Amino acid sequence: MILFRSHFAILLSAALLATPAFATRTHHRSTSTAHPAITHTAAGHTTAGHAAASHSASAAHLRSLHRPASKSKARATRPRGQQSIQPERVTEIQQALIREHYLNAEANGRWDAATEAAMQKYQADQGWQTKLMPDSRALKKLGLGPDYSGAINADGSSFTPPPPASTIPSDVAAGFAQAAGVN
DSSP states (O other), X not given: OHHHHHHHHHHHHHHHHHTGGGEEEEEOOSSOSSSOOEEEETTSOEEOOHHXXXXXXXXXXHHXXXXXXXXXXXXXXXXXXXXXXXXXXXXXXXXXXXXXXXXXXXXXXXXXXXXXXXHHHHHHHTXXXXXXXXXXXXXXXXXXXXXXXXXTTSTTOSOOOOOOOOOSOHHHHHHHHHHHTOO
């Protein structure tokens, strides 16, 4: 019985080692990598062995190299930031540029070449970079910054906070004052 097992083990090992040597082609399933690759031998038999399975892993790697471009690349080319200025805001900017003698045209609410050139000259004269869109520092210096007139801490606002209420009892406060030497 032991002799039979040893002959069977040697025969099985030889068959497994010889099978990849006779393989002529390998087919891969492109829809799933869960199944091992199927190898056709010269005798027309099909096997699915360790050599075919490891070859399947390298073929899966090659398929991953030929995938179409991801959608994130398409998003990266999308324009970012403010693309246009509202006509009311353009009119405000044009009026400020006319007041500062950088624009000689009439305020028409269109961001045209004359307005763009005037804004670029204004920003260059201030030592700032010249961009197609107005710089926030330039808008603030032209008096077109954010409106804080209704803010709580604005000058002339109607908000007056109530005086802080003392939560310390009067006898305790008197003890603190006496210990500190304050009347």
